Amino acid sequence: MGTLPPFDPFLPQWFVLFVRTNQEKTTASRLDHLQIKHFLPCFRSLRQWKDRRVTLDVPLFPGYVFVHLPHAERMRVLTLPNVLYLVGSGSTPAVVTDEEIAWIGRGLQSGNAVPHECMNEGQRVVITFGALAGLKGILVRKVNNSRVVVSLDSIGRAFAVEVDLQSVRALDSKPLIMDQPLPQKFPVQPSQEKPLDPRRISSATRR
Numbered sequence: 001m002g003t004l005p006p007f008d009p010f011l012p013q014w015f016v017l018f019v020r021t022n023q024e025k026t027t028a029s030r031l032d033h034l035q036i037k038h039f040l041p042c043f044r045s046l047r048q049w050k051d052r053r054v055t056l057d058v059p060l061f062p063g064y065v066f067v068h069l070p071h072a073e074r075m076r077v078l079t080l081p082n083v084l085y086l087v088g089s090g091s092t093p094a095v096v097t098d099e100e101i102a103w104i105g106r107g108l109q110s111g112n113a114v115p116h117e118c119m120n121e122g123q124r125v126v127i128t129f130g131a132l133a134g135l136k137g138i139l140v141r142k143v144n145n146s147r148v149v150v151s152l153d154s155i156g157r158a159f160a161v162e163v164d165l166q167s168v169r170a171l172d173s174k175p176l177i178m179d180q181p182l183p184q185k186f187p188v189q190p191s192q193e194k195p196l197d198p199r200r201i202s203s204a205t206r207r
Helices: 024-033 098-110
Strands: 013-019 042-048 053-059 064-069 083-086 114-116 123-127 136-143 145-152 157-163 168-170
Touching (some): 013 024, 098 145
Antiparallel strands (some): 013 083, 042 053, 114 157, 123 168, 145 157
8 A cells, every 4th residue: 555654753644543433423523624634435325223114424444543643742632522532553553644545535436335344364455447447455256246455554554445346456476367166245344343452552652
């Protein structure tokens, strides 16, 4: 997904706020009121209620809200209600690249992006044409349309997009065999956030 930018506490960069459950949209509204640049990627999800089905805008990464500001000004966002900390590793917060932010946006607009567990193994492919041309990921299934899982290494999250099988090619040395059976279903990240690995929490940025 590209080289991570150098960390500069005075340079505006993309960081990730971890917020309490179901507080992503409220946090985004507060950031908007404070005129702080932010990004809350959401996808359309069909939910079954007792008496009807409804379509909701659901966060692509539960608990995550992206913010763009210098790290030196992090207290502007860390002091907001329901904000817990900046996602990171060790004493340094995770920095998300502009390229990763752009891919998330394109995945939502052109690829019907949905949550997906972050994967490290599988068939590495690159999309060769269309609105998502250049996006790299892992081919995980072939049912009518294919899905490519795109891992965001900076924050340990991933999303899946729909692509035409003819628009991808293999990146590794092994040929991409179109007739090879792939899983009929792909695991979707559960609605409840998995326990966070303490090693990914930035102790220096926790409130």
